[in-house]
Amino acid sequence: MKSLEIRNLQKTYFDPYAGTKVTAVQDVSLDIREGEFVSVVGPSGCGKTTILNMVAGFLPATGGEIRVGGRPVKGPGADRGVVFQSFALFPWKTVLDNVGFGPKMRGVPKAERDRIAREYLALAGLSHAADRYPNELSGGMQQRVGVVRALANDPDVLLMDEPFASVDAQTRMTLQEELTRIWQEKQHTVLFITHDVGEAVFLADRVVVLSKGRVMRDIPVTLPRPRVWDEVTEDEDFKRLSAEVLHMVRAA
Amino acid sequence: MATAELGAARLGPSRAMRRVVGAVTFLLPLLCLFLLWPVVTTAFDVNPRVFPGVGMVWAALVESVRDGSLFAHIGASLGRVLVGTALGILVAVPLGIAMGVSSGISTFLTPLFRFFSVLAGIAWIPIATLWFGYGFGAITFVIFNAVFFIVTYNTLLGVSAIPMRLRHAAASLGAGRRAMLTEVLLPGALPNIVTGIRTGLGFAWRGLIAAEMIATNVGLGYMLFVARDFYRTEVIVLGMIVIGALWLLIDRLLLAPLERATIERWGLVTRS
Amino acid sequence: MNPALQAWGYYARWTARWPGVAALVPFIPVVAIWWLVASLEVFPRAFFPGPAEVVRGFVDLTYKGILPAYLEDSVGRLLLGAGFGMAIGIPLGILVGLSQTAYRATWPIILFFQAIGDIAWLPILLIWFGFGLTTMTFVIVYTVVFPVVFNTVLGVRSVPRDLPRAALSLGAPRWRVLTEVILPGALPNIVTGLRNGLGYGWRALIAAEIIVGTSGIGFLMFDARRAGSATEIVLGMIVLGLLWYAVDAWILAPIERATGQRWGLVTRT
Structure with missing residues (x-):
């Protein structure tokens, strides 16, 4: 595991149709310690996905710096695993081959990477689906594969971009509980983007509220782990924190 | 495991039966048509110069098989299609991928390739015969370019239609340039490439027949066209049946299964 | 910046x-x-003319009236063929799409005749009808019909089953279900079929004009080939490409968009 440092990050881009510059991220600084789980919440258009895309290396930053374990980020790389909102599974690969893709890129031999993939699939209760194609799975199962695929590559930092936004409410709760369970086991450094306040508080050690391309507040979450929805929903701290964050997001 | 095998074994014969029944119901209308043919030709006493009887076509088949001319024509035609198509695909796919990777380049070039894929095939026959003379070169060139432009255009479209997030996903899992090509761009564009090959080959096949009527002295198109000079309708009809059967074989046994195995299983496209 | x-x-x-x-x-x-x-x-000039020569050829042939006359012939034949092709293909497609019996009885035959391909019919058509408009129209109709039939069948089948049921339960008589529900539902696919069919028909027309050879752009090109005049061949190719491009991009594609995409029905590749 490694730490993630974001310093004075800025993103402006050129809109060819308007012929002007647009600012998506104004000035964001954010530190995530090794093994820390941080949620970033904010209304749509606040620049949270743009930040993740820059950390992932999909978009170049126009200002500031991003460091993973002290090393500056240049382009996408296997040290930062990404879980996409739209899953981004390769439709032409079976579940097993999707999960084994990262190890394959590292040159891990076929037998070994299948073993790794099966181990991680078992972790998410997906062993039975190994030989199916993504198209043949439900949305919830697809996103389990998406999470497991990123984990199986053993990244230093895990970046999650509203990963549970496109699955139904019941499945979402199950996935959130699974994620906290797996996270406790593996202790990854996680940057989790969401617009769902309850989700942000439930999962994270810290919740960062973003507004108009700036960090508005940074709130520690001290709920005990392991966290299970049945208990957390009743928790007074959870209710107070959620209300506080929700208030800020709506004011943002 | 054991139950699954048992289930498969139990399903086996009934599935085979269903296949047989399917084949029979498929062939039945064709058989009816075939039986109707001699009835009509004898009942209306059709002049063999207008339309041949079954016996005559059969005799033409036997004769052309015996003297080997039928296989010579088929061989010449298939050889040209094979060479032209293989060359076309080999050049078109890398080119299409290279151009499709950048969205700027691909939107810029799309109208160009659309224009040329509209022209592809038959319209090149006159200039091809001017450049290469009458014969193998000109015909293969016509097939090549029917396949080339359409496959390039489709590859270009296919690559540019791959969602950016898949390229991002591969990059963040550590894929380099080479892996990006073989693991993402090529399989992602494959449905379009296969569709392109199917369309291109359809045009190429027509181009072949047309070109053979004009520009050669062997091949199925030539066989038809020469027979016309002598009013040998039985050879013409035989040639038409051979052409139809060959194309059905190529399309149904080679192209359609390829499309099903990739595209439909991956759930990428809902095609007819 | x-x-x-x-x-x-x-x-x-x-x-x-x-x-x-x-x-x-x-x-x-x-x-x-x-x-x-x-x-x-x-390359030698005689094999590879430049743009200036082609433009000169264009002006020359237009001035003489040959190009406009040939263009009119080609487009006329294509329109005639497309018209007949649709008149046969759409009703046939609807029938085959709606009735399982009709499908079983005709589908293999349709597939077989489609496989023979338009151009292979030319020799026997020449024997039947001689060198003339009938032969060419037959070939184009033949090419246009199959894609139209295939896509109409696909379109008819892609109409959700609840739509005709809804119409029936709202009191529509059967033939009104056909005109109000089935036909509009299949329209995007029919247009796609027409677009594909014309793409094939266009090529068939060129081949027919080359082989039958009385007039038209295909004839112009092949006649130039016989005279060894590359300029006119290239000119013919450009005219063909431009014309088809214009028809496809400015007439067929917009119709396709206006129906299918607007209604969110499109299942195109």
Whole structure:
């Protein structure tokens, strides 16, 4: 595991149709310690996905710096695993081959990477689906594969971009509980983007509220782990924190 | 495991039966048509110069098989299609991928390739015969370019239609340039490439027949066209049946299964 | 600001306002390269004419009235063929799409005749009808019919089963269900079929004109081939390409968009 440092990050881009510059991220600084789980919440258009895309290396930053374990980020790389909102599974690969893709890129031999993939699939209760194609799975199962695929590559930092936004409410709760369970086991450094306040508080050690391309507040979450929805929903701290964050997001 | 095998074994014969029944119901209308043919030709006493009887076509088949001319024509035609198509695909796919990777380049070039894929095939026959003379070169060139432009255009479209997030996903899992090509761009564009090959080959096949009527002295198109000079309708009809059967074989046994195995299983496209 | 970026910005805005510009600009470098290769005489002039010669040929043939007359012939034949093709293909497609019995009885036959292909019919058509309009129209109708039938069947089958049920339960008689539900539901696919069919028909027309050879753009090209005049061949190819491009991009594609995409029905590749 490694730490993630974001310093004075800025993103402006050129809109060819308007012929002007647009600012998506104004000035964001954010530190995530090794093994820390941080949620970033904010209304749509606040620049949270743009930040993740820059950390992932999909978009170049126009200002500031991003460091993973002290090393500056240049382009996408296997040290930062990404879980996409739209899953981004390769439709032409079976579940097993999707999960084994990262190890394959590292040159891990076929037998070994299948073993790794099966181990991680078992972790998410997906062993039975190994030989199916993504198209043949439900949305919830697809996103389990998406999470497991990123984990199986053993990244230093895990970046999650509203990963549970496109699955139904019941499945979402199950996935959130699974994620906290797996996270406790593996202790990854996680940057989790969401617009769902309850989700942000439930999962994270810290919740960062973003507004108009700036960090508005940074709130520690001290709920005990392991966290299970049945208990957390009743928790007074959870209710107070959620209300506080929700208030800020709506004011943002 | 054991139950699954048992289930498969139990399903086996009934599935085979269903296949047989399917084949029979498929062939039945064709058989009816075939039986109707001699009835009509004898009942209306059709002049063999207008339309041949079954016996005559059969005799033409036997004769052309015996003297080997039928296989010579088929061989010449298939050889040209094979060479032209293989060359076309080999050049078109890398080119299409290279151009499709950048969205700027691909939107810029799309109208160009659309224009040329509209022209592809038959319209090149006159200039091809001017450049290469009458014969193998000109015909293969016509097939090549029917396949080339359409496959390039489709590859270009296919690559540019791959969602950016898949390229991002591969990059963040550590894929380099080479892996990006073989693991993402090529399989992602494959449905379009296969569709392109199917369309291109359809045009190429027509181009072949047309070109053979004009520009050669062997091949199925030539066989038809020469027979016309002598009013040998039985050879013409035989040639038409051979052409139809060959194309059905190529399309149904080679192209359609390829499309099903990739595209439909991956759930990428809902095609007819 | 980066001047290249600025230029790209202008280009993007212009093409957004006039999509025609985006369709034409890419041809400028192609014509330039063509002109360069021709004027350097990389290939013999007789085999590889330059743009200037082709333009001169265009003016010359237009002035003589040959080009407009041939163009009229070709387009007329195509329209006639397309009209008959639709008149046969759409009803047949609806029948086959709706009735399982009709499907079983005719589908293999349709597949077989489609496989023979239009151009293979030319020799026997020449025996039956001689060198003339009937032969050419037959070939084009033959080409247009199959894609129209295939796509109409697909379209009819893709109409959700609840739509005709809804119409029936709202009191529509059966034939009204056909005109109010089935036909509009299948329309996007029918247009796609027509578009594909014309793409094949166009090529069949050229082949027919080359082989039957009385008039038309295909004849113009092949006649020039016999005389060894590359200029007129290239001119013919450009006219064919431009004409089809215009028909496809400005007539067929917009119709397809207006029906299918507007209704969110499209299942196109």
